Amino acid sequence: MSGLSRYKPVLLLALILCLFCPSTALATAPRVSSSAAVLMDVTTGQLYFTKNAARRADPASLTKLMTAVVALESGKLDDVVTITGRSSSVEMGSIIDLRKGEKITLEELLKAALVTSANDSTVAIAEHVGGSHDRFVRMMNAKAVALGLFGTRYINTNGYHHPNHYTTARDLAVLTRYALGLPKINELVQTREATVHWVEPQQREEKIINSNRLLSIGYDGIDGVKTGTTPMAGNCLIASATRDGRRLIAVALNCYDRYRDCITLLDYGFEVVKPVxxxxxxxxxxxxxxxxxxxxxxxxxxxxxxxxxxxxxxxxxxxxxxxxxxxxxxxxxxxxxxxxxxxxxxxxxxxxxxxxxxxxxxxxxxxxxxxxxxxx
Structure with missing residues (x-):
């Protein structure tokens, strides 16, 4: 009898266990399609799972989290912003079709940026809060350093691809943990749908729907956060959920299925990670x-x-x-x-x-x- 033949009954038993005992699979680290991923505990900052967490990656619209942080900490929500030619000329990706000369509050622009990922709104935010788009970007980079995001650099406010615009999965988790501590951001990233209102013209308004599908499918405890998609970045998602007082953040970059990846990570954190x-x-x-x-x-x-x-x-x-x-x-x-x-x-x-x-x-x-x- 060959050496392999002697072990066939054992191999068959192992195969049966894998097929009919799915709980054994949960005892191992989760498998995700993402090129980089992280699972973090919001309270402690502990990382429960990492995959290429420090690898440089294109953040796409996940950039808007930092845009919102800087805007909230350096601007006032009730500020009235006058739309310039630069912000009204943004046409790529999701927009709310801002027009030169219109007036809208900073709060409404933030709503558009975080709920429907409007690219024109971030340019308007930057020009108002920073005095210029480029100065606002410098403020974003300074905030990144202050938060210890040493694998992150920003070139713009909305996540358009640029070779010098990058971050890491770990940095995004740290940023998200910080951002969720700001009540306005925490509110907006879990808003499923809303209406954006203008100051001038007063009658103008636009209904928006959150691009994060996890908010719609009713995943247990889901409460945020943000999608990001470009041809270079691929499909990206930061998702957060809370159960029994524990809030977790899942970051999944460049995924085949970003929603499935984040569900897998969050399930792992809630169901497998235990007090020891x-x-x-x-x-x-x-x-x-x-x-x-x-x-x-x-x-x-x-x-x-x-x-x-x-x-x-x-x-x-x-x-x-x-x-x-x-x-x-x-x-x-x-x-x-x-x-x-x-x-x-x-x-x-x-x-x-x-x-x-x-x-x-x-x-x-x-x-x-x-x-x-x-x-x-």
Whole structure:
């Protein structure tokens, strides 16, 4: 009997398990068609999944998130914007057909930019808030640096392709986490449909529908965020959802099916990623050397329990790094701080434990000290 033949029953059993036990597939990292993707926890900033997270990519209309952030932080929503020739001449992609001389508030322009991804509205925003389009772009780049988006550079406000206009999946997740903290952006990115109103002509209005289809299909907990599409960028999507008080952000760039990819990522975060106890309160983690004490070391124990959220299958990959004093002089008191244990997964810090002494370690009595000096 050949070596392969001997294992045929085992291989057949494995195939049956794969076909009829889909829950086993959920125990592994999700598979997505995206060329780059990220899944982030909004509260902690922890990344639960990454795929080419630092690879430079074309952001397309996902650019508009930064446009909105800068506009909100540097402008006023009730400002009345007079449309210029430059913004009215924008014709590519989604637009609300702004016309030179019209007046519209900054709030309405932001609505158009984030709900229906109107390209002409971002140019009008930039010229009003920044004084010029180019100055506004410089403000966008300065904000990117301030947020630590060092893989990001902007050339325009709407995401038209340019070789020097780029970002990364990780940077987009960080930006989105920040943007969702701004109430107006958080409101607009989950708006399914709305009406844009003009100041002049007063009677003009236009109904708009959100380009993010996840808001329409009723995915459980969906509450944002933004689509992006160009021939160079492909189909891109940032999606957020909230369940049981947890909000997650999924970023999927250059996808075959951006909606399916984001659903896969969000399902993974909600259904597979679980709380895992790394150490219980009082549990021994390591030892610390003691000098001048009645014993040469003391147990360093967890001051409090540490619970982290990870895919339980990744628990064996958890890396522990100790930040603890090489030696501690006696006397040592029970509960005395000795340092920390830091836990990493794939290079990302996911939790810290304060380490304390498990017991007292006193100095020896004077007669013992004298004995040690004489017979040392």
């Amino acid at each position: 106890t790394v150490a219980g309160a009082g549990e021994k983690v390591t030892q610390a050397a003691v000098t001048g004490g009645v014993q040469p070391s003391v147990d360093a124990v967890a001051q409090d329990a540490l619970e982290v959220r990870i895919d339980p299958d990744f628990l064996p990959k958890l890396e522990q790094r100790l930040e603890i004093k090489e030696t501690v002089p006696a006397p040592v008191k029970q509960g005395q701080s000795l340092g920390q244990a830091v836990y990493f997964l794939d290079g990302q810090e996911i939790g810290r434990l304060n380490l304390v002494a498990a017991e007292d370690v006193p100095r020896p009595g004077w007669h013992r000290q004298l004995w040690d000096k004489v017979f040392d």
